[in-house]
Amino acid sequence: MRIAVCVKQVPEGAAKRIDPATRRLDRAGEGALNAYDANAVEEALRLKESAGEGEVVLLTMGPARAADAIRKALAMGADRAILVTDDAAAGSDLLATSIALARALEREQPDLVLFGQQAADSDGAVLWGAVADRLRRPLISQVAELTLADGVVTGKRQSEFGYDVIRAPLPAVVAVSDSINEPRYPSLKGIMGAKKKPQETLTLADLGVESDRAGEAGSRTEVLALSEPPSRGESRRIDGDGAAPEAIIAFLAEKRLV
C-alpha cells in the first residue's frame, strides 16, 4: 500500500507577513512544517504500521527551502519525499497548485492521498477538493477518525450539523482534521536517518505542467491591495503567572463583569 501525504512549508509562528511589493506571502523567514500536516503524516504512519506493510511518500510544492519541512516529516518516519520546486511556480494559487500536485500524484499512483486540515498561511482548507477532482478520485474531508479495511476507507467528518460517517473505496483522497491524532516527535534515530532517505526534486517540466498553468500565469486569482485591519480598540496584555489571576479579576471588575 502506498500512501502519499501532501505537506506544506509555512513561515513560522508570528513571522507571517505579506510582502507589499510582490503582494505574495513573504517566504524569506525560517520555515516550518505546517503543523496541521503533521497530523496527516502521523495518520499515514499509523495506517502503514497497522497494515504491517506499505510506503509513506511525502509530496510538497514550494521553494527549495521547503526541504526543511520535509526533513521533519521524514524524521517522523515517512519513507521518501518529492519536492516540486520551480521559479515558475512561485505565486501559484489554488488552481495552479492543484495541477502540479495532481500531476505528481498521477506519477506515484498512491492508494491513498492524505491532506492536512489547512495550511496555516492560507487557511484555505480547500486544496484537496481541486486535487481529488483532477485525479478523479473519491474524497472525504474534515476526517476526525479514519479506518481502513478491505480496500475501503471510512471517515468520521464533522459538518455544521454534527458527525457524518462517509465511506469510499481506494484509491481515495482524505483530508484529516487536527484532532485525529497526536503527532509523534521525531526520535534521535529518526532525525539522523532522515538525511539518508530518498528525496526527489522535480521541476514543472518534469511533471509536464505547461508554463501557462503554473505560478502567476496559471493562477486565476490575484491580490489587488493590502490594508491594515480595523483595530479592535485597546487590548491589554499580562505576562507571567504570578499575579495574573488578580489582574484578571481587576479587569473584570472594571468592566463590571464580576
Add this chain to the structure above:
Amino acid sequence: MKVLVFLEHHEGSLEKRGLAVLSKAASLDGAEVAGAVLGAGVGEIAGTAGRFGARTVHVCDDPALEAPLPQPRVDALAALVAEEGFDTVFFAQSVLASDVAAGLAARLEAGLNWDLTDLLVRDGALVGKRPALADSVYVEVGWKGERRLALFRSGAFDPVEVGGQAQVESFSGRFEDFSLQATMVEQAHEERSGPSIEDAEIVVAGGRGLGKPENFSLVEELARELGGAVGATRAVVDAGWYPYSSQVGQTGKTVSPKLYVACGISGAIQHKVGMQNANVIVAINKDANAPIFEYCDLGVVGDLNEILPRLTELVRQRKAG
C-alpha cells in the same frame, strides 16, 4: 454578470448562510442572480430563494444528491454553469460548500477566492475583501479569466428579504463514476442536548491547551462561579472531551456573550467566527504568539493550570463579599 449562488439546505429548509450570500449578490450593480438547489425531494423549498433576490432557481432533484457529499454536486453545477452561461458562482462557506467550490474550480479552471467578508464592483470588475494571515492583514482580491468562484465567511452578511418571486426550473444531473464512489453511511442529525450556550451572557471556553479531558473541570468551575456556560473548540469536541453542542465556531455555535474567556485556545479563524462578537474577550494561553491575542481585550500569557483555579477562587471570594 450572471451569478449563480449555491444554496445549501438542511432538514427541509434553505440555510440562512446561502440566502445571505444570495441577497448580497442581488444587491450588486448589474448582477443577474440565480440560485441552485441540489438534493433529493427539494423542489418545494427552492421557491423561498425568490424573496432573497433570485430571479431563477435551478433545481436538480436526484437520489444521487440525497446525501450532503460534494462530488456529485460538482458534476451538477459544472453542467449547469456551462448550459446557462454563468460567469460567477458564489458559496456560503461550509464543510460541504468548500469541497464543492474547490472541485468546481478545478473542473472549470476558474479562480476561487475564499474566506471573503465583503464584495463590491469597482470599474466594472468584481473585488472581494478578505482578512488574511489570522486576520492580521486585509486583502483585496480579484479574479482573472472568464469565471469567478468565491466562498464567503460565515456571518459576513445577513439575509435581506427584498421580496419577489423566483422562477423554479429543473435540470437533470449526469454524474461521473468517481463522484458516486463516496457514500454516506450515517448522516449527522442535530444533537439537542443540554442548555444552549447561545443565550448565555458569559461563556468560559476550553481548548486543547487543557491537556486532558478531566481538566475541563477547571473551565466548568470558573463558568459556575461566573454564572456562565461552557464552550469548547472543535479540536476537543472531535477528541471526545466535550459534547458537540458546546462547540463554538464555524461548524458549531455562534455566541455573542458579554464575556468570553478562552482558555488554552489558539484562536483559529474557524473558532473566531463563532465568538468574535463577544463584548469582552479574555484569553489565557501560554504561547505569546497565539493568534487569539490578536483579537482579545485582555490577553494573559501563562499556564491555565495555575491561573484558572486561583481565578475561580478569587471570583468566589468576591461573591462572598
